[in-house]
Amino acid sequence: MLFQDLGYPWYLATLMAFFVYAGTAQFMIIGLLAAGVSLTEIAMATFLINSRHLFYGLSMLNNYGNWGLRKVYLAFGLTDETYSLVTTINPEDNAKKERQYFLITALNHSYWVISCTLGAVIGESFNVHTQGMEFTLTALFIVLVIEQWKKIKRLLPFVIAIISSAVALYLFAEQMLLSSIALSVTLLITNNLIKKLHE
Amino acid sequence: MSNTEYILTVVLVMTIATFATRITPFIFFRNHSQHPTMRYIAKYMPPMIMSILVVYVLKDIDLTADTGLYTVAAVLLTVTVHLWKSNPLLSILSGTLLYMFLLQM
Numbered sequence: 001m002l003f004q005d006l007g008y009p010w011y012l013a014t015l016m017a018f019f020v021y022a023g024t025a026q027f028m029i030i031g032l033l034a035a036g037v038s039l040t041e042i043a044m045a046t047f048l049i050n051s052r053h054l055f056y057g058l059s060m061l062n063n064y065g066n067w068g069l070r071k072v073y074l075a076f077g078l079t080d081e082t083y084s085l086v087t088t089i090n091p092e093d094n095a096k097k098e099r100q101y102f103l104i105t106a107l108n109h110s111y112w113v114i115s116c117t118l119g120a121v122i123g124e125s126f127n128v129h130t131q132g133m134e135f136t137l138t139a140l141f142i143v144l145v146i147e148q149w150k151k152i153k154r155l156l157p158f159v160i161a162i163i164s165s166a167v168a169l170y171l172f173a174e175q176m177l178l179s180s181i182a183l184s185v186t187l188l189i190t191n192n193l194i195k196k197l198h199e
Numbered sequence: 200m201s202n203t204e205y206i207l208t209v210v211l212v213m214t215i216a217t218f219a220t221r222i223t224p225f226i227f228f229r230n231h232s233q234h235p236t237m238r239y240i241a242k243y244m245p246p247m248i249m250s251i252l253v254v255y256v257l258k259d260i261d262l263t264a265d266t267g268l269y270t271v272a273a274v275l276l277t278v279t280v281h282l283w284k285s286n287p288l289l290s291i292l293s294g295t296l297l298y299m300f301l302l303q304m
Contacts, residue, residue, distance in 0.1 A: 008206060015207075019214040029213060039212050046216035053217075057224030059244040061237065064225070075222045080252060087245035132299035138270070139277045139294040141252045143287045146278070148246035157243040161250035169258060176258065180251050185240065188247065192239050 008033075010120040017116035021079065021109060025049050026116070052181045056083045067098055077105035079112075081137075084144045090151075160187045266302065273298035 016026045025046045032042055056078050063086070064071050078086075085104050149158070161184055168180035231237055257274070260267045277294030284290070 012206060012210075015210050016213070019210055020217050022213075022217045025213060025217055029209065033209070039208060042209060043212045043216045046213045047220060050217050050220040053220040054224055055244065056248070057221055058228060058237075059241040061224065061228055061231075062233075062241055071225070072222070075225050076218055078221045083245075084249060084252070087249075132269075132302035133295065135270070135273055135295045135298040136291055138253070138256045138274065139291040140287075141249060141256060142274060142277050142294075143281050143290050145246070145249045145253055146281050147287070148249050152243075152246055154243075157246040158250050160243075161247045162254070164247075165251050165254035165258075169254070177251070177255050180254070181248060184247050184251065185244070188240060188243055189236065192236060 010117075013120035014113060014117045017113040018109075020046075021077065021112060022046075022050050023079075023112075048178070052178050053078060055181055055185055056080075060086070063097070064101065065098065070098065070102055074101055074105050077109050079108065081140070082108045084141065088144050088147050088151075156191070157188070160184050160191070163187070269298055269301040272301065 013026075016029070020026055029042065029046075032045060037045075057075060060078065060083070064074050067074075082105050085108070086101050089100060089104075145158075161180075164180040164184035164187060165176070168176045168183060172179040228237070257270065260270045262268070262271070273294045276297050277290050280293045281287070281290035
């Protein structure tokens with residue numbers, strides 16, 4: 001839809017959804033294309049806007065075993081939504097785990113490709129009845145926070161998250177997501193170091 | 200470069216840049232996954248990130264506008280339904296339907 005306004009064909013949305021598979025970056029590129037920036041700048045902007053995924057991978061090191069090509073696909077598909085889901089489920093045995101992680105990643109990926117394509121093909125008329133549907137994402141994250149609380153029952157990560165997002169919102173409103181994640185990881189590691197020193 | 204070639208190059212560049220952010224930790228830290236600090240991070244990071252994502256999706260709500268109040272109502276309903284029934288699909292559906300209803304009314 002947005003790409004067509006710039007004179008690009010509808011299947012560009014499908015290609016982007018399939019290969020790039022990153023909502024914020026796909027949204028950002030519209031502005032960059034309209035502004036006519038260089039390929040190097042596009043690469044840098046995409047990397048920066050998605051750099052929070054560096055942290056997601058970091059915390060999945062133990063869970064994603066040595067599964068070869070599948071693991072590469074799991075890493076490729078580690079988006080905000082996929083990360084939320086794979087860290088909430090808790091499969092018992094390893095074979096089941098591999099299958100479930102793979103299914104979640106592949107299903108999320110296909111939903112994304114389908115919805116981006118539908119959005120591009122059907123265009124603005126599609127918006128009338130689905131107005132407000134974006135709340136599913138908010139609701140999903142809320143449900144996952146509650147589930148995480150049930151699992152971990154420790155205030156620490158939640159307190160760190162609130163402090164970091166407040167500081168990030170105040171200081172770096174434009175880059176809130178990345179800066180609050182970076183800040184919270186720093187606080188978490190510092191806290192761990194202090195704890196070790198006391199032992 | 201024609202327009203089609205250009206746009207395909209853009210897709211390629213973005214694919215590589217995005218994939219780089221997702222594969223890097225697996226390449227550089229694969230031998231450190233049992234390190235105590237890494238395990239500590241892996242344990243506490245999911246709840247931390249989830250909470251940050253909630254703040255992120257709610258940060259732009261305007262409490263003085265109607266849509267802001269709709270969001271608050273939908274969030275409250277989602278939380279209540281989830282604490283009551285512990286059924287993720289039900290919680291997400293009820294919150295979203297309330298929000299869509301209020302917004303389109």
